[in-house]
Amino acid sequence: MSSVFFQCFQALLMVLLAPLVAGFLSTVKARLQNRHGAGIMQPWRDIRKLFAKEVVLAEHASWIFRFTPYVVFTATVMAASVAPALLLHTPLSLTADVIALVALLALARFFLALAGMDIGTAFGGMGSSREMTFSALAEPAMLMSVLVLAIGAHSTNITTMVTHTLTTPLLIQPSIAFALAAMLMITIAETGRIPIDNPTTHLELTMIHEAMLLEYSGRHLALMEWASMVKLLLFATLIIDLFMPWGISSEASLIGVALALVIWLFKLMGLLIILAVFETSLAKLRLFEVPQYLGTAFVLSFLGLMIHYMLEVGV
Amino acid sequence: MTNVVNNTWFAERLGDHGIHSQYLEDHHPAHMPCLEIRRLDWAHAAEEAKRLDMRLVAVWAAQAGHHDDQTQLYSYMAFAHPEHRHVVLRTTVSLENLEIPSISSHYISACRMERHIQDMFGIQIQNISDARLWIKHEHWPENATPLIHDFDGKTPLMSDSNRVDIDYDYVPCDSECVYEIPVGPVHAGIIEPGHFRFLAVGEKILNMEERLGYVHKGIEKAMQGRNVDDGLKLASRISGDSTVGHSWAFAQACEYAANISIPKRASYIRGILCERERIANHIGDIGAICNDAAFAFMHVQCSRLREDMARLHAKVFEHRLLMDTLTIGGVAYDLSAKTCRQLIQQTRNIAAEVERLRDIYADTPSIQQRVIGAGIVSVNDAKDIGLLGYVGRASGHYPDERIEEAYAPYNDLDIPTPQGKLGGVSTRVWVRFEEIANSSRMITQLLEELPEGEIQTQWEAPQAGISGFTAIEGWRGEIAAWVRFNKDGLIDRYFVRDPSAVNWLGLELAVRTVPVPDFPLVNKSFNCSYAGNDL
Numbered sequence: 001m002s003s004v005f006f007q008c009f010q011a012l013l014m015v016l017l018a019p020l021v022a023g024f025l026s027t028v029k030a031r032l033q034n035r036h037g038a039g040i041m042q043p044w045r046d047i048r049k050l051f052a053k054e055v056v057l058a059e060h061a062s063w064i065f066r067f068t069p070y071v072v073f074t075a076t077v078m079a080a081s082v083a084p085a086l087l088l089h090t091p092l093s094l095t096a097d098v099i100a101l102v103a104l105l106a107l108a109r110f111f112l113a114l115a116g117m118d119i120g121t122a123f124g125g126m127g128s129s130r131e132m133t134f135s136a137l138a139e140p141a142m143l144m145s146v147l148v149l150a151i152g153a154h155s156t157n158i159t160t161m162v163t164h165t166l167t168t169p170l171l172i173q174p175s176i177a178f179a180l181a182a183m184l185m186i187t188i189a190e191t192g193r194i195p196i197d198n199p200t201t202h203l204e205l206t207m208i209h210e211a212m213l214l215e216y217s218g219r220h221l222a223l224m225e226w227a228s229m230v231k232l233l234l235f236a237t238l239i240i241d242l243f244m245p246w247g248i249s250s251e252a253s254l255i256g257v258a259l260a261l262v263i264w265l266f267k268l269m270g271l272l273i274i275l276a277v278f279e280t281s282l283a284k285l286r287l288f289e290v291p292q293y294l295g296t297a298f299v300l301s302f303l304g305l306m307i308h309y310m311l312e313v314g315v
Numbered sequence: 316m317t318n319v320v321n322n323t324w325f326a327e328r329l330g331d332h333g334i335h336s337q338y339l340e341d342h343h344p345a346h347m348p349c350l351e352i353r354r355l356d357w358a359h360a361a362e363e364a365k366r367l368d369m370r371l372v373a374v375w376a377a378q379a380g381h382h383d384d385q386t387q388l389y390s391y392m393a394f395a396h397p398e399h400r401h402v403v404l405r406t407t408v409s410l411e412n413l414e415i416p417s418i419s420s421h422y423i424s425a426c427r428m429e430r431h432i433q434d435m436f437g438i439q440i441q442n443i444s445d446a447r448l449w450i451k452h453e454h455w456p457e458n459a460t461p462l463i464h465d466f467d468g469k470t471p472l473m474s475d476s477n478r479v480d481i482d483y484d485y486v487p488c489d490s491e492c493v494y495e496i497p498v499g500p501v502h503a504g505i506i507e508p509g510h511f512r513f514l515a516v517g518e519k520i521l522n523m524e525e526r527l528g529y530v531h532k533g534i535e536k537a538m539q540g541r542n543v544d545d546g547l548k549l550a551s552r553i554s555g556d557s558t559v560g561h562s563w564a565f566a567q568a569c570e571y572a573a574n575i576s577i578p579k580r581a582s583y584i585r586g587i588l589c590e591r592e593r594i595a596n597h598i599g600d601i602g603a604i605c606n607d608a609a610f611a612f613m614h615v616q617c618s619r620l621r622e623d624m625a626r627l628h629a630k631v632f633e634h635r636l637l638m639d640t641l642t643i644g645g646v647a648y649d650l651s652a653k654t655c656r657q658l659i660q661q662t663r664n665i666a667a668e669v670e671r672l673r674d675i676y677a678d679t680p681s682i683q684q685r686v687i688g689a690g691i692v693s694v695n696d697a698k699d700i701g702l703l704g705y706v707g708r709a710s711g712h713y714p715d716e717r718i719e720e721a722y723a724p725y726n727d728l729d730i731p732t733p734q735g736k737l738g739g740v741s742t743r744v745w746v747r748f749e750e751i752a753n754s755s756r757m758i759t760q761l762l763e764e765l766p767e768g769e770i771q772t773q774w775e776a777p778q779a780g781i782s783g784f785t786a787i788e789g790w791r792g793e794i795a796a797w798v799r800f801n802k803d804g805l806i807d808r809y810f811v812r813d814p815s816a817v818n819w820l821g822l823e824l825a826v827r828t829v830p831v832p833d834f835p836l837v838n839k840s841f842n843c844s845y846a847g848n849d850l
Contacts, residue, residue: 029611032612033612033615033616034616035615122498126496126831130518195681201609202503202505203503203504204498204502204503205498205831205832205835281612282609282679282681283682283684283685284610285684286684287830287832287833289684
């Protein structure tokens with residue numbers, strides 16, 4: 001079968017699986033709290049419900065507010081569809097550059113922050129201000145973490161980096177451990193999870209991501225929610241790609257891809273369970289401690305970089 | 316209660332300073348006397364009370380009673396002293412000259428109560444530091460005096476189109492770096508309505524101002540002309556989570572006025588109900604506080620425990636929140652030996668589970684980091700405001716009517732008071748944990764020593780014009796209630812001061828130490844009632 005088919009399959013899978021991933025995460029969290037939970041299908045039901053509802057627009061909403069959901073959703077889905085999840089070499093894999101991915105997500109964030117301020121409510125502006133403050137710290141840390149791996153592979157292209165990891169003999173590389181720790185911390189911050197943000201809160205004053213969505217309704221809200229689910233899945237896939245890619249199919253065969261799918265799902269579930277345990281056992285950080293948290297992530301990736309030079313280059 | 320000696324302590328102190336006071340015979344009980352003073356001495360008397368380290372309980376007003384001169388209004392204020400109990404002062408306000416001096420320069424908590432009087436009776440408060448409308452919002456007709464008897468309770472409010480467009484003047488700030496965050500009265504969660512206006516620089520709170528009154532239901536007006544049973548039904552709905560406390564305050568005020576005492580067994584059952592209510596609310600709040608810091612585990616566990624209590628309440632008392640469990644002169648439900656065992660068993664189990672949750676809470680650094688040092692009210696501020704209940708007990712101010720007033724059944728019990736000093740969220744949570752443990756011991760003791768006998772005394776309406784005053788330690792703190800009867804044995808005027816009316820002021824101070832996103836956490840640790848404040 002052609003790699004084009006698998007590329008499309010993979011992109012669709014990322015988009016359609018994202019709500020299930022969110023549902024799985026909340027179900028695991030519910031179980032950890034001794035609750036039943038609403039089931040893994042609940043995010044899908046919510047999205048369907050929201051699409052059926054009418055859109056209520058604020059009086060002062062400009063075109064930015066109306067366009068943002070589409071921009072955010074498209075940018076996120078684009079980013080998610082190029083990241084290799086199952087198949088290494090796809091027609092779009094050349095574009096799967098980490099810097100491009102970060103840029104796509106930054107575009108989405110840029111519009112989201114604008115939309116937050118567009119209608120002029122206090123909460124939207126507050127959310128935008130917090131989001132931009134934290135992303136200014138999170139994005140360099142993320143790039144730095146990826147650079148640790150990119151230096152070894154001499155490329156920021158994900159496919160090249162994955163190939164590099166797969167082809168080098170399995171050695172203990174302490175730099176990778178630092179980069180992984182940093183990446184996990186940033187993933188939590190970027191996807192708005194506890195202890196940085198609480199996606200399930202109803203308290204406007206504590207929100208970061210949700211504060212910018214407060215005025216959205218109907219299909220706009222559905223797209224926004226869906227986009228953030230896709231983003232969570234994208235980050236999980238990135239972690240899998242960069243730090244534990246073993247199992248990804250390097251040829252476009254049905255059996256190879258099917259096997260890769262099973263292995264990928266297992267790794268995904270493992271990551272989500274870790275995240276759920278983490279979220280259940282932690283309270284949210286005080287807002288002023290978030291920069292320290294992100295600073296720690298940056299320092300960790302920087303240490304990883306230094307260790308890479310110190311211990312691993314020229315060995 | 317007939318053999319209690321008259322409490323003349325405060326009258327003597329007033330006399331020392333040349334304030335003449337007259338003991339009023341138509342007020343009960345004798346140990347919480349009502350003294351008539353001249354209007355000239357009003358502010359002076361408050362100053363004297365302040366000097367004697369007395370706590371302001373409430374300020375309120377009423378129209379003249381049955382055997383008084385009908386062209387008069389009365390203004391009341393009540394003080395409490397830890398040893399010398401409560402005393403009520405009254406002064407006359409004539410209809411021609413509707414003015415009384417403000418006492419808010421001596422007692423800061425008086426200000427909102429005076430504004431309430433101003434709104435409801437049209438009495439001008441002289442020299443009040445804040446004369447804005449409080450409970451009577453802009454959609455009331457101008458010059459409406461809702462609590463004057465002649466005012467028709469069914470007067471329609473003005474529609475949005477023809478109401479006078481007066482903006483409420485929030486504390487202003489004209490600096491360009493300060494921005495205002497209006498929050499509420501409609502919130503994203505299922506909570507009561509109230510408006511909070513923040514002045515913030517970045518994420519730091521400079522000032523937070525509350526505006527309440529959105530749940531004003533006209534409880535005081537609705538009480539007028541009710542018989543005691545209907546009144547009790549209404550009183551138990553003043554603030555749903557504090558239904559036993561409010562019913563007890565109402566019932567006891569009526570019983571004091573009528574000079575009847577309730578059977579010992581009934582008082583024990585009231586104690587059990589009130590302490591169960593305290594435990595249930597503390598558990599719910601502890602969970603909610605943790606949930607506000609996104610520590611959902613505690614929230615889920617606490618909700619489960621609270622639900623267990625609610626279900627047993629539904630089984631034994633036919634109401635999950637214990638509404639309508641009290642009657643005037645007794646209680647509505649007797650406890651069989653079997654239900655006693657059930658209640659003991661469950662109370663113990665829940666207290667044990669709470670202790671386990673307390674360990675988890677104490678051993679989780681991330682939640683500790685959030686609650687320690689957040690939302691501090693200093694001991695001095697707490698005493699100035701007169702903070703009540705667990706909020707006061709966390710800040711070094713320990714009024715507890717179960718000890719000071721020692722009404723039955725608490726006179727038979729040993730009541731430890733958790734004495735916090737730091738006044739932050741963590742201290743308030745600590746006080747709640749302590750109170751859960753203490754209350755569960757009290758419940759067990761009350762159930763084990765439950766005396767045999769009747770659970771109901773016959774109600775006999777007092778004579779016209781008789782008033783009664785009481786103070787009950789509800790779960791939020793002291794609920795003060797004053798009731799007066801008319802010539803048909805119906806309620807002429809009922810005033811109740813929920814502890815929230817005082818504690819709301821503490822919240823305004825507490826949030827000045829935290830960044831904006833910590834406000835919900837601090838707010839939840841206070842958990843003041845909107846309904847109880849707005850009436």
